[in-house]
Amino acid sequence: MVNRILLVTCAAGLSLASKVINRQSQTATVNLSQMQGAPQHFASGFLYGIPDTANQIPAHFYSEIAFNYGRAGGAQLPAKGYMDGLEEYKPRFASMLSNYRTCRQFGAEFIILLHDLWGADGSESQSDLFPGDNGDWSTWDSFLNQVVSDMRANNMTTAVKVDIWNEADGGGFWLRDRSQFMDMYARTHNLLRSIFPEAQIFGPTFTGQPDPNNVWWTDWLSMIASKNVIPDVYCWHLIRQPGGSGGDDITYSRGVFEQMLQQFGLPSRTINIDEYGSPEEQVPASSAWFMARFERNNIHGLRSVWTGGPSLHDFMTDLLGRTGGGVYFPAGEWQVYRYYGTNMTGNRVATTSSADGFFDVYATASDRVRILGSAHTKTGSYTINVDGMADFGFNTQGTVNVQAREFPFAGLRGEVDGPIDHGITAISFQNNRLVIPATISVNTSAYAWEVFRI
Template identity: 40%
Template sequence: MKTPSTVSVIAALSLALAVHAQSASQTAYVDLGVTRGKPEHLASGWIYGMPDNYPNQIPSSWYTAMGFRWGKGGGAQLGNVGQRGWVVSLDDYKGRFASTLANYKTCRALGAEFHIYAHDLWGTDHAGGKNGKWPGDGGNFSDYDKFVKQLMADVAANMDPAHVTWDIWNEPDIQPYFWVRSAQQWVDLYIRTQKAIRANKALDAMKISGPAIGFAPGPNNAYWTTWLPQAVGNKTIPDYYTLHLLGGLGDITYDPQYTNTSLASLLRKYGAPDRQVFVNEYAAAAEMVPSGYIWWISRLERYDMFGMLANWLGGTQLHDLFGGLLTKKANPGSYAATDYAPAAGYPVYRYYGTNMTGLRVNTTGSTDRWLDVYATVGADKVRFLAGVKVHTGTYAVTVRGLKSVGYSAGSVDVTAYSFDGASTKTVLSSMEPASRGKTSYPITNDSITIVVRQTANHTGWAYDFDVKKSKQV
């Protein structure tokens, strides 16, 4: 029979061997001694995902528990007569504006900001492809100018511009879906729209965003290098630089760690001013599992980028289900059904929005780019999320600066939790992560190292331990 002391020695040895097995490239870091301000839930938003009625059928608690910050709408994929967009008729524009206004009202009732998808109000999904009708064809923008004038009047009459952002045009490089003309014709559209909005005093408080290019910024992206110098030269730089980061799992060009640098380099090259970066569509469909959600939250928080989840659902589900964070117990395709249930990602965002309190602290992702962490120090506990983005392996998180929360020697008892849902269709029985027990980690050089054994690529993790000495919160 093993004595307690022998058990402790074996456990400590096993932990030390597991930690030693990690290369530096597989270790992320949390620095408790360096704070970064209060949590503001920068990644808590999505595009569409809200029913087109107001008050809508999703109880407000589903929104507020996750710290809902941003929403976006414009009537995409509505196909009934009277809902197909300006390109079909004024009445069809009005149908899409009704959808947009309902989404705006939902956002504002919950304290969230609202972004307008102007291209959807135009009706790119009903524009007729290459042989159809697009703004600026033949050098003629007159009909588009009427559209902009109508939308400006409707925003001024029905919305508070101070809580609205106008996204000038979505993904002009994703052809033939949202644009089928030249990059220059789109730039001409952008410049005239920006100038028209800024000439409208009723919309002085409204923000403008762009360029919303689908591929990441870089020196070889012709849409970025065509748009940016002309936006500078025409004094039409937006309030938010909008990015879409929707690439493959291993493509570093869609990683905020890369785009934070590549965008800054472009801005310097063309003499463009700094602006808040808004990743107003993030996460590829394959990344919409707990490990992916946590990785994206961690990345956006580190670089202080605002973020809205992409939405890969279609039809009526596009206008429901929080972009896949929610599902329904019987049939998620039943638009009118109200038997909402958390899908795989909702507990992650609920934990992020509700539990992560106090002050953010510095973090560093693993250098192989698969693991990232987001951490806060509250009055009661240190908490951090850890996500190995749709990947497997044995990773580690080293937590430094333990003296700043009252630990000087000995060990730290850390409780682990797992987020286990495997897809946006998963129906979870609980909104809480599963407790995976408490482990005592020995303190060495003011730090502890926690091993993350990632055997299922969708699993995400949360960890917490008690604060012995409160920081200023």
């Protein structure tokens, strides 16, 4: 039976509440004097999650979240992939092509996953063929030429990016040593530049964030500098370690990465985080937190997927559920992405997170100032300082309305019809600053605050 939360009363949301921790002087800010252009929806992409049957998921589920990035390669189908021969590859390519066409239907960019087309999707073993085994690259070269030929034959050349290999450092998809990976990466980069120059190359797509003490990272940076195989887009994943913290903050990992680029004499380029969020972070609270982080850094991110088999190719990475009759419905996180993609219009506004890094907000200004935020997976008492009130047409002092909404979680694919409306509160402000108290009482919920005139 599907869990269900209706758009009802405040008590429905608070029944999930955990103990509220008082975090002293933890304040996020919104600065209305610093507008930053139209919303870009940097967090509205995801890995797999698209059915291979065209239009199986109704279009509004994509369009209302401003879906703009997909990533796939036919993983976990009965066909094993090119490592087992051409016929085992064809169904995987067909799956990827269908996913690509769905993405382009909504104007979304698309990242192809070579390792999945090859067959290294987590089901492979040490006895399977990997690129460059025994110094033989012929099968891998033939594979790359086959993929590019098939893409051209199917008009799959627009808005295409290529992940050379996924998470080679993680041990689940690359079952050879680091040296063979480096050789494969450089060879593939050069061949793709020759046969598919219009595609952007992503790399290294490691599961671990940049770390000067990680030999995968230091060897890769040294190799791309020495062999001049620098990708168009730097890419890695942000996955929190199970039961812990860290590994999921783009602000921190970007800073480390920029220092490492300088160390190796490499140029700055666009960054893409084409997997973000651990299983415990796939709740409305963490989704809102990631949105705030990606928007502040102007970096695209794609949601991770943690289901396998047929479910891998469905449910928009668990943003949706489905009835026994095949009718799709929104889960809790989809409602957050919908608000982010549909309601938050106008101009993006400069923000900062709380000092502890847990409480973060994303804000836009149009008919109302809309603020979306959470304390990641924490609870606590926070404040939001909205500065520059006069720059948005308010006076430097007075009283405004603040409407609060909560985006609850009803479990994996649990149906949520919409946010909980916690009502409108009149709040007085002075000295050009509005202070909004924010008590985060449910560690899985995201919250929105809308500021408007009385």
